[in-house]
Amino acid sequence: MNKVYECLVIGAGPSGIGAAIKLHQERVDVAVIEMSTPGGKINIAPRVDNYPGQHEIPGPDLAVIFFEKLMNEGVEFIGDEITSLTKEDDLFVLQGRNDTYRSKTVYIATGTVERKIGLPYEDELFGKGISYCALCDGHFFKGQDVLVIGGGNAALKEAVHLAGITKHLYLIHRRNEFRGSNKIVDELKSFDNVTILTPYIPLEFLHENGKLTGVKIQNKETLEERVLTVQGCFPLVGQNPNTKFINLDIKNEWGNIPVDKSMSTSVSGAFAGGDVLPRDIRQIYLAEHDGMVAAKSILEYLGK
Numbered sequence: 001m002n003k004v005y006e007c008l009v010i011g012a013g014p015s016g017i018g019a020a021i022k023l024h025q026e027r028v029d030v031a032v033i034e035m036s037t038p039g040g041k042i043n044i045a046p047r048v049d050n051y052p053g054q055h056e057i058p059g060p061d062l063a064v065i066f067f068e069k070l071m072n073e074g075v076e077f078i079g080d081e082i083t084s085l086t087k088e089d090d091l092f093v094l095q096g097r098n099d100t101y102r103s104k105t106v107y108i109a110t111g112t113v114e115r116k117i118g119l120p121y122e123d124e125l126f127g128k129g130i131s132y133c134a135l136c137d138g139h140f141f142k143g144q145d146v147l148v149i150g151g152g153n154a155a156l157k158e159a160v161h162l163a164g165i166t167k168h169l170y171l172i173h174r175r176n177e178f179r180g181s182n183k184i185v186d187e188l189k190s191f192d193n194v195t196i197l198t199p200y201i202p203l204e205f206l207h208e209n210g211k212l213t214g215v216k217i218q219n220k221e222t223l224e225e226r227v228l229t230v231q232g233c234f235p236l237v238g239q240n241p242n243t244k245f246i247n248l249d250i251k252n253e254w255g256n257i258p259v260d261k262s263m264s265t266s267v268s269g270a271f272a273g274g275d276v277l278p279r280d281i282r283q284i285y286l287a288e289h290d291g292m293v294a295a296k297s298i299l300e301y302l303g304k
């Protein structure tokens with residue numbers, strides 16, 4: 001494609017869609033490029049119910065609303081996966097599987113992908129006991145027994161959140177020391193309904209009638225195995241940002257993209273926002289916020 005866009009948005013999740021709509025409304029020549037189902041990660045959320053402005057709604061239904069809004073506004077939508085992003089002679093070059101695209105600015109809103117444990121039935125039990133978002137899905141397990149797998153700050157914080165609503169919370173971590181802060185470990189230990197088990201790893205997801213019924217775990221030192229009877233399991237061993245395709249020097253050591261207050265990256269004309277940023281809380285309204293701030297900054301950058 002020979003055309004040079006004023007802005008190309010990579011990723012049609014809430015952040016990319018929000019930015020693209022604002023830019024289009026301000027007469028910027030913009031298009032959104034999406035490799036999968038438009039609407040982003042909420043497509044895998046069984047229910048979204050902490051999003052102001054919507055009653056409880058299945059994630060995929062909300063994704064459709066986002067996409068319909070994009071289409072109704074008349075924003076150009078391109079279905080393609082970007083496999084490389086470079087900057088040549090002041091223009092960004094986006095190599096897709098189907099075409100090559102060029103633009104004066106880019107908004108990178110490609111989100112993250114959950115790091116999986118990698119055990120059998122993990123995918124099948126997703127939404128049927130297994131969840132990767134305690135903040136979003138924790139209340140489904142009110143008064144039930146759940147297991148959190150992980151030892152970083154995110155896992156510990158989400159475990160604290162879950163401890164307040166579940167009957168009993170187990171947390172297993174593969175090391176005796178936690179990566180997360182001692183303060184949060186202490187906070188977690190202060191709950192009467194919490195059992196912390198280290199150094200344990202998950203061995204098997206147990207299930208009946210398509211639902212999670214327990215998790216077999218193993219002590220890494222003694223090799224002792226035991227079964228935890230739980231209705232919920234939250235593998236919170238991290239998220240990987242979708243940034244492998246980026247050949248610009250804008251990523252931190254984990255692949256996330258740090259930005260300043262205007263959503264600018266360290267490369268002039270490249271902006272980023274949403275879940276792809278280094279942050280603890282990942283929610284729709286934060287992603288939308290970033291998209292709006294980025295749109296304003298892109299307008300300024302383009303002199304509009």
Ligand SMILES: Cc1cc2nc3c(=O)[nH]c(=O)nc-3n(C[C@H](O)[C@H](O)[C@H](O)COP(=O)(O)OP(=O)(O)OC[C@H]3O[C@@H](n4cnc5c(N)ncnc54)[C@H](O)[C@@H]3O)c2cc1C
Nearest residue numbers: 011013014015035040041045082111136274275282283284
């Ligand atoms: C199970 C679950 C439940 C959740 N529930 C809630 C909730 O109730 N409330 C709430 O506020 N938040 C919830 N969230 C979090 C929310 O979904 C995210 O914070 C939000 O979707 C982030 O938006 P984003 O636009 O930054 O990224 P995403 O929504 O992840 O969108 C990124 C998009 O970029 C695309 N993309 C990635 N790489 C490329 C590429 N190379 N080329 C083209 N396209 C690409 C992806 O396909 C994706 O569509 C939940 C998350 C999960 C996993």
